[in-house]
Amino acid sequence: MNVTIFGSGYVGLVTGTCLAEMGNDVVCVDVDQRKIEMLERGEIPIYEPGLESMVHENTAAGRLRFTTDIADGVAHGLFQFIAVGTPPDEDGSADLQYVLAVARSIGEHMEDYKVIIDKSTVPVGTADRVREAVSETLTRRGAEVEFDVVSNPEFLKEGAAIDDFMKPDRVIVGTDNPRTTELLRALYAPFNRNHDRLIAMDIRSAELTKYAANAMLATKISFMNELSNLADRLGADIEAVRNGIGSDPRIGYSFIYPGAGYGGSCFPKDVKALERTARDVGYEAELLSAVEAVNDRQKSVLFNKLHAHFGGALAGKTIALWGLAFKPNTDDMREAPARVLMESLWQAGARVRAFDPEAMEETHRIYGDRDDLELVEGPEAALEGADALVVITEWHPFRSPDFALVKEHLKQPVVFDGRNIYDPDYMAGQGFTYYAIGRPPVGDAVTDRRAG
Numbered sequence: 034m035n036v037t038i039f040g041s042g043y044v045g046l047v048t049g050t051c052l053a054e055m056g057n058d059v060v061c062v063d064v065d066q067r068k069i070e071m072l073e074r075g076e077i078p079i080y081e082p083g084l085e086s087m088v089h090e091n092t093a094a095g096r097l098r099f100t101t102d103i104a105d106g107v108a109h110g111l112f113q114f115i116a117v118g119t120p121p122d123e124d125g126s127a128d129l130q131y132v133l134a135v136a137r138s139i140g141e142h143m144e145d146y147k148v149i150i151d152k153s154t155v156p157v158g159t160a161d162r163v164r165e166a167v168s169e170t171l172t173r174r175g176a177e178v179e180f181d182v183v184s185n186p187e188f189l190k191e192g193a194a195i196d197d198f199m200k201p202d203r204v205i206v207g208t209d210n211p212r213t214t215e216l217l218r219a220l221y222a223p224f225n226r227n228h229d230r231l232i233a234m235d236i237r238s239a240e241l242t243k244y245a246a247n248a249m250l251a252t253k254i255s256f257m258n259e260l261s262n263l264a265d266r267l268g269a270d271i272e273a274v275r276n277g278i279g280s281d282p283r284i285g286y287s288f289i290y291p292g293a294g295y296g297g298s299c300f301p302k303d304v305k306a307l308e309r310t311a312r313d314v315g316y317e318a319e320l321l322s323a324v325e326a327v328n329d330r331q332k333s334v335l336f337n338k339l340h341a342h343f344g345g346a347l348a349g350k351t352i353a354l355w356g357l358a359f360k361p362n363t364d365d366m367r368e369a370p371a372r373v374l375m376e377s378l379w380q381a382g383a384r385v386r387a388f389d390p391e392a393m394e395e396t397h398r399i400y401g402d403r404d405d406l407e408l409v410e411g412p413e414a415a416l417e418g419a420d421a422l423v424v425i426t427e428w429h430p431f432r433s434p435d436f437a438l439v440k441e442h443l444k445q446p447v448v449f450d451g452r453n454i455y456d457p458d459y460m461a462g463q464g465f466t467y468y469a470i471g472r473p474p475v476g477d478a479v480t481d482r483r484a485g
């Protein structure tokens with residue numbers, strides 16, 4: 034089938050590539066000329082495991098191409114996916130300018146029936162606005178062309194995006210027309226071989242389902258972070274608590290890890306946007322406000338622990354940072370807890386020596402050259418002469434380091450573990466002072482239970 038994808042970011046590029054992989058003929062359109070030129074040269078603008086080789090194979094097979102030519106894109110696909118960004122506006126609501134710009138572009142150029150699919154995360158009611166934008170543009174042109182609008186939110190996770198798209202837990206399809214449900218069923222059939230994962234519903238429910246999923250996941254994280262701060266103050270171990278509650282099948286083990294706060298391009302903005310949607314219909318979503326407030330506070334927990342350990346004297350200290358991306362297997366730095374930590378350290382006069390397997394370029398793009406940030410070649414280089422090590426992103430290579438080497442390189446054997454990936458007893462045995470999230474510290478730790 035002929036498919037056009039508007040937006041070649043994390044979602045658009047993965048969607049286009051996976052649909053091409055199944056034999057469809059896909060054109061990816063983006064307004065970012067630099068990005069399209071990179072893609073045409075076979076360079077992938079983002080880091081996503083498995084994506085590069087799949088893009089190469091499908092472009093070579095002639096099933097996947099990239100363009101900035103909007104008219105070409107509109108003419109190509111029966112399916113017109115909108116996968117552009119929906120960043121937060123000043124009031125927290127989702128900024129729909131890019132989505133509506135694509136809708137108008139489609140209206141401007143379409144000559145035959147199209148299925149227009151909202152894949153971006155968009156507030157309830159957006160499909161109506163997309164329909165209006167297309168209709169108005171068609172009317173202005175004096176054209177009468179049939180089209181349908183579908184909500185098909187995306188649930189992929191950065192870092193596992195290909196796997197998530199190829200083997201989805203569910204494919205949500207919101208339509209007001211059985212004909213389009215069947216067209217989408219045919220498009221997604223190759224991803225449903227094992228069992229039917231397509232869940233059809235009305236458009237508004239589909240739009241709300243995406244926000245509900247992200248808000249639920251963010252709530253789980255903030256709940257555990259809230260409990261970890263309590264554990265810190267009560268002298269309990271949140272990891273024991275996590276094991277204890279996860280064993281209840283009604284709770285389960287997934288997504289109940291305490292940490293340094295959630296980041297990324299989705300949870301923070303989607304929780305805010307849902308809160309805003311609620312306010313717009315006269316409802317105060319108090320739980321969502323609390324989820325966000327707890328998360329904002331959590332991003333300062335590591336800094337507070339560092340501050341307490343060094344008795345407030347962080348000026349002139351060098352802190353080694355392992356991890357910068359908001360989670361492993363991505364180079365995405367949007368709303369990353371590492372940013373809050375680095376900015377607080379700089380404010381306090383400390384220097385940062387950081388390593389991340391993928392996000393160094395992005396970090397440099399954001400902060401540029403500065404005296405108090407050194408981006409180094411590897412994890413050991415970050416430790417050289419540092420006063421403490423902070424682990425903020427749980428990349429695999431950080432999980433079982435050579436602790437003798439870590440101790441040798443650090444000025445003082447102090448480790449702050451923002452992801453609870455090390456064993457406190459082992460760290461004590463190795464002679465470290467070790468702080469984690471919601472766990473009693475070991476070694477020469479400063480016990481300031483309010484610092485959590």
Ligand SMILES: NC(=O)c1ccc[n+]([C@@H]2O[C@H](COP(=O)([O-])OP(=O)(O)OC[C@H]3O[C@@H](n4cnc5c(N)ncnc54)[C@H](O)[C@@H]3O)[C@@H](O)[C@H]2O)c1
Nearest residue numbers: 040041042043044063064065117118119131153154187191
């Ligand atoms: N990143 C994720 O993990 C994820 C997961 C699920 C859903 N989503 C949602 O998917 C949407 C896209 O997210 P993303 O992370 O892929 O964004 P992104 O910022 O990585 O990519 C968006 C792309 O759209 C392009 N664009 C903007 N206006 C355009 C236009 N008029 N025509 C063509 N291209 C245009 C931009 O140049 C950019 O390349 C958002 O709504 C997001 O909330 C993201």
